[in-house]
Amino acid sequence: MKISGAEIFIESLKKEGVKYIFGYPGGVVLNIFDFLHDEKDLQLILTRHEQGAVHAADGFARATGKAGVALVTSGPGATNTVTGIATASMDSIPLVVFSGQVPTLLIGNDAFQEADIVGITRPCTKYNYLVKDVKDLAAIIKEAFYIATTGRPGPVLIDLPKDVTSAKADFVWPDTVEMRTYKPTYEGNRYMINQAAHMIAKAKKPVIIAGGGVISSGASKELKELAEHTDIPVTMTLMGLGAFPGSHKLSLGMPGMHGTYYANKAIQDSDLLVAVGMRFDDRVTGKISAFAPNAKIVHVDIDPTSIRKNVRVDVPIVGDVKKVLQTMNKVLKEEVKEQWGEVRKAWLKQINAWKTERPMSYEKDTDIIKPQYVIEKIHELTRGDAIIATEVGQNQMWTAQFYKFDKPRTLLTSGGLGTMGYGFPAAIGAQFAFPNKLVIDVAGDGSIQMNIQELATAVINKLPVKVAILNNRFLGMVRQWQELFYQERYAHTKLEETIPDFVKIAEAYGAVGLRATKSSEVEPVLKEAFSIRKTVFMDFVIDWKEKVYPMVPAGAAIDEMLFREETKKSEKKLKAVK
Amino acid sequence: MRHTISVLVENKFGVLSRISGLFSGRGYNIESLSVGETIDPQVSVMTIVTIGDDWIIEQITKQLNKLIDVIKVVDMTELDHVEREMVMIKVAPRQEDKAEVLRIAEIFRGRVVDSSQKTYTIEITGDEKKIAAIVELLKPMGIKEFVRTGKIAISREGIKRP
Ligand SMILES: Cc1ncc(C[n+]2csc(CCOP(=O)(O)OP(=O)(O)O)c2C)c(N)n1
Ligand SMILES: [Mg+2]
Numbered sequence: 001m002k003i004s005g006a007e008i009f010i011e012s013l014k015k016e017g018v019k020y021i022f023g024y025p026g027g028v029v030l031n032i033f034d035f036l037h038d039e040k041d042l043q044l045i046l047t048r049h050e051q052g053a054v055h056a057a058d059g060f061a062r063a064t065g066k067a068g069v070a071l072v073t074s075g076p077g078a079t080n081t082v083t084g085i086a087t088a089s090m091d092s093i094p095l096v097v098f099s100g101q102v103p104t105l106l107i108g109n110d111a112f113q114e115a116d117i118v119g120i121t122r123p124c125t126k127y128n129y130l131v132k133d134v135k136d137l138a139a140i141i142k143e144a145f146y147i148a149t150t151g152r153p154g155p156v157l158i159d160l161p162k163d164v165t166s167a168k169a170d171f172v173w174p175d176t177v178e179m180r181t182y183k184p185t186y187e188g189n190r191y192m193i194n195q196a197a198h199m200i201a202k203a204k205k206p207v208i209i210a211g212g213g214v215i216s217s218g219a220s221k222e223l224k225e226l227a228e229h230t231d232i233p234v235t236m237t238l239m240g241l242g243a244f245p246g247s248h249k250l251s252l253g254m255p256g257m258h259g260t261y262y263a264n265k266a267i268q269d270s271d272l273l274v275a276v277g278m279r280f281d282d283r284v285t286g287k288i289s290a291f292a293p294n295a296k297i298v299h300v301d302i303d304p305t306s307i308r309k310n311v312r313v314d315v316p317i318v319g320d321v322k323k324v325l326q327t328m329n330k331v332l333k334e335e336v337k338e339q340w341g342e343v344r345k346a347w348l349k350q351i352n353a354w355k356t357e358r359p360m361s362y363e364k365d366t367d368i369i370k371p372q373y374v375i376e377k378i379h380e381l382t383r384g385d386a387i388i389a390t391e392v393g394q395n396q397m398w399t400a401q402f403y404k405f406d407k408p409r410t411l412l413t414s415g416g417l418g419t420m421g422y423g424f425p426a427a428i429g430a431q432f433a434f435p436n437k438l439v440i441d442v443a444g445d446g447s448i449q450m451n452i453q454e455l456a457t458a459v460i461n462k463l464p465v466k467v468a469i470l471n472n473r474f475l476g477m478v479r480q481w482q483e484l485f486y487q488e489r490y491a492h493t494k495l496e497e498t499i500p501d502f503v504k505i506a507e508a509y510g511a512v513g514l515r516a517t518k519s520s521e522v523e524p525v526l527k528e529a530f531s532i533r534k535t536v537f538m539d540f541v542i543d544w545k546e547k548v549y550p551m552v553p554a555g556a557a558i559d560e561m562l563f564r565e566e567t568k569k570s571e572k573k574l575k576a577v578k
Numbered sequence: 579m580r581h582t583i584s585v586l587v588e589n590k591f592g593v594l595s596r597i598s599g600l601f602s603g604r605g606y607n608i609e610s611l612s613v614g615e616t617i618d619p620q621v622s623v624m625t626i627v628t629i630g631d632d633w634i635i636e637q638i639t640k641q642l643n644k645l646i647d648v649i650k651v652v653d654m655t656e657l658d659h660v661e662r663e664m665v666m667i668k669v670a671p672r673q674e675d676k677a678e679v680l681r682i683a684e685i686f687r688g689r690v691v692d693s694s695q696k697t698y699t700i701e702i703t704g705d706e707k708k709i710a711a712i713v714e715l716l717k718p719m720g721i722k723e724f725v726r727t728g729k730i731a732i733s734r735e736g737i738k739r740p
Contacts, residue, residue: 123603130592305641
């Protein structure tokens with residue numbers, strides 16, 4: 001029996017096990033929306049902006065590991081997805097985004113609401129399609145999910161002309177996907193793995209750097225086994241937070257621009273870096289030529305282009321992190337058989353000395369709210385058992401620094417693109433996946449205004465998402481740079497006069513709004529918010545002067561860090577001179 | 579260093595722009611690019627001439643390989659191979675130079691494919707050096723138009739560079 005493209009779309013998504021589509025309607029996708037109207041098993045979640053839909057799909061994907069799905073109309077609907085797609089692309093998140101397109105015959109005619117979305121998204125998708133014939137639709141959808149979720153995951157876009165959704169064809173769901181051009185390498189080269197294992201055995205000062213690839217390949221267990229068996233300290237990039245327990249004694253926290261003193265020191269002093277599922281982003285390496293000057297580098301990644309892109313690599317291992325680590329652990333246990341305890345003593349002692357020398361800390365205050373205190377309290381009250389999304393800026397860095405992520409897929413944050421407005425819709429997507437989990441978006445007063453309309457989505461779906469706004473009345477991270485490097489000239493970063501009343505906004509949408517202006521109110525507000533099964537905005541009016549430390553200035557080596565204390569002193573000195 | 583890279587791709591709509599987008603997006607250089615179908619009409623071959631140090635060429639090769647529509651990437655520069663390019667040169671010589679133009683064309687085994695009262699159009703096939711040489715000789719004769727196909731390359735069977 002022949003069915004329409006719209007029905008093929010729905011049947012295909014069901015075959016893929018999709019339950020939620022985040023989307024927004026428009027003229028050319030009406031055929032699909034009309035069929036979705038009666039669907040019980042496949043729910044369309046109406047967001048209030050297409051960017052919100054894609055971020056929600058992305059949050060769903062990060063929290064579950066499954067592909068997130070979005071559906072939007074042509075033209076402006078499609079172009080509104082671009083930031084969301086680019087965000088997912090930079091962080092290797094599996095998405096399948098469907099955009100409506102004008103009818104095939106009108107393509108190229110500058111038709112009403114036509115945009116060349118396949119052309120526009122070519123550089124920020126893993127792959128994209130324009131479906132020209134309804135007979136290809138099912139196979140394309142199957143292939144799209146396969147591409148999005150295998151190898152190095154990423155977003156895939158499918159552009160669906162209106163006539164394709166109404167044309168009819170038999171529904172034929174392929175059993176498998178066979179592509180001659182796309183065959184990711186999963187098994188690492190055995191010789192290289194042996195090499196790496198022997199280097200680990202010889203190293204005096206090894207450090208593991210774990211990235212988002214550990215999470216996407218589900219290799220946390222293998223990573224922990226490697227670290228514990230060989231007694232190697234582990235630092236986790238922003239995307240890797242949760243890949244290894246942040247509260248583990250071998251954890252060094254995050255490296256790089258706002259990394260811990262001890263992670264950066266350890267990397268710079270190390271004689272062997274074992275980099276797993278990470279790509280040596282410039283925020284991690286700082287000045288490349290001064291990065292880890294004495295270290296040999298073992299680099300495990302599923303994407304060959306990540307290897308030797310930014311840093312020299314001594315042992316490249318292309319493969320799935322989980323598989324590679326399984327083999328490596330086996331080699332270490334059965335062939336290398338080293339007793340690590342004694343070997344590592346000096347190195348771990350040195351690391352502990354760095355940890356005591358400069359632990360992660362902040363100036364506590366009994367009156368004014370310190371943002372780090374809010375994050376610590378959130379961690380304490382949730383006991384780490386929550387899904388935390390962040391926006392971008394200081395709020396994001398304080399979360400990364402002060403919340404101890406112990407489990408994978410508990411942090412949803414835009415790392416590569418640094419997209420303000422990501423966190424709230426992402427939290428909504430995650431809450432759909434885990435209705436009974438506590439999902440919290442740590443936000444900034446600037447970022448939250450970029451997708452604040454999603455309050456409607458949260459409220460109408462009765463989602464108990466919590467938003468903790470660290471309200472400093474500034475585009476704080478930018479202000480921090482202006483303060484340190486632009487002589488305190490705060491060009492267009494002061495939001496003070498125009499900050500809306502977030503409590504009233506929440507209430508206007510039918511959510512709950514709470515506010516804390518004093519340190520002593522933080523805990524009661526959090527407790528109250530966590531006890532209500534409703535969408536809650538918490539407005540934490542924080543110390544606007546607070547900055548993120550340590551900080552590696554752009555272009556400096558990662559051990560050339562600025563610290564709170566020293567910067568304060570030099571500020572005073574500067575003032576004295578004036 | 580200059581590299582000639584041969585890329586087998588699915589003969590699909592949009593592939594050329596994926597490849598050129600990769601080069602422009604990542605700031606790699608394209609000196610020439612030529613595309614055509616292979617014997618299998620579902621497969622096209624692109625010959626790309628690019629410049630870069632080993633580090634960049636390694637990235638280019640890997641990035642090309644990563645594109646979903648790319649079947650195979652061969653850096654011809656690493657193999658023994660034959661390279662050719664065709665150019666057509668329209669020359670407008672003075673009366674007294676006409677014979678010289680024809681002589682030069684003959685020496686280079688070019689063919690006159692068109693002529694008018696004032697011009698000759700010469701077709702030349704060869705490698706870089708040969709083309710550069712004939713251009714050098716014809717320049718003083720008055721080159722009016724010049725078009726080239728971009729390089730194509732094929733490996734020599736059974737021979738591997740040491
Ligand atoms: C969409 C977008 N635009 C601009 C930026 C640049 N940017 C980075 S952080 C930041 C300030 C964010 O302000 P806020 O959300 O209040 O966070 P805070 O740093 O104050 O915690 C800006 C403008 C960005 N990352 N994303
Ligand atoms: Mg702010």
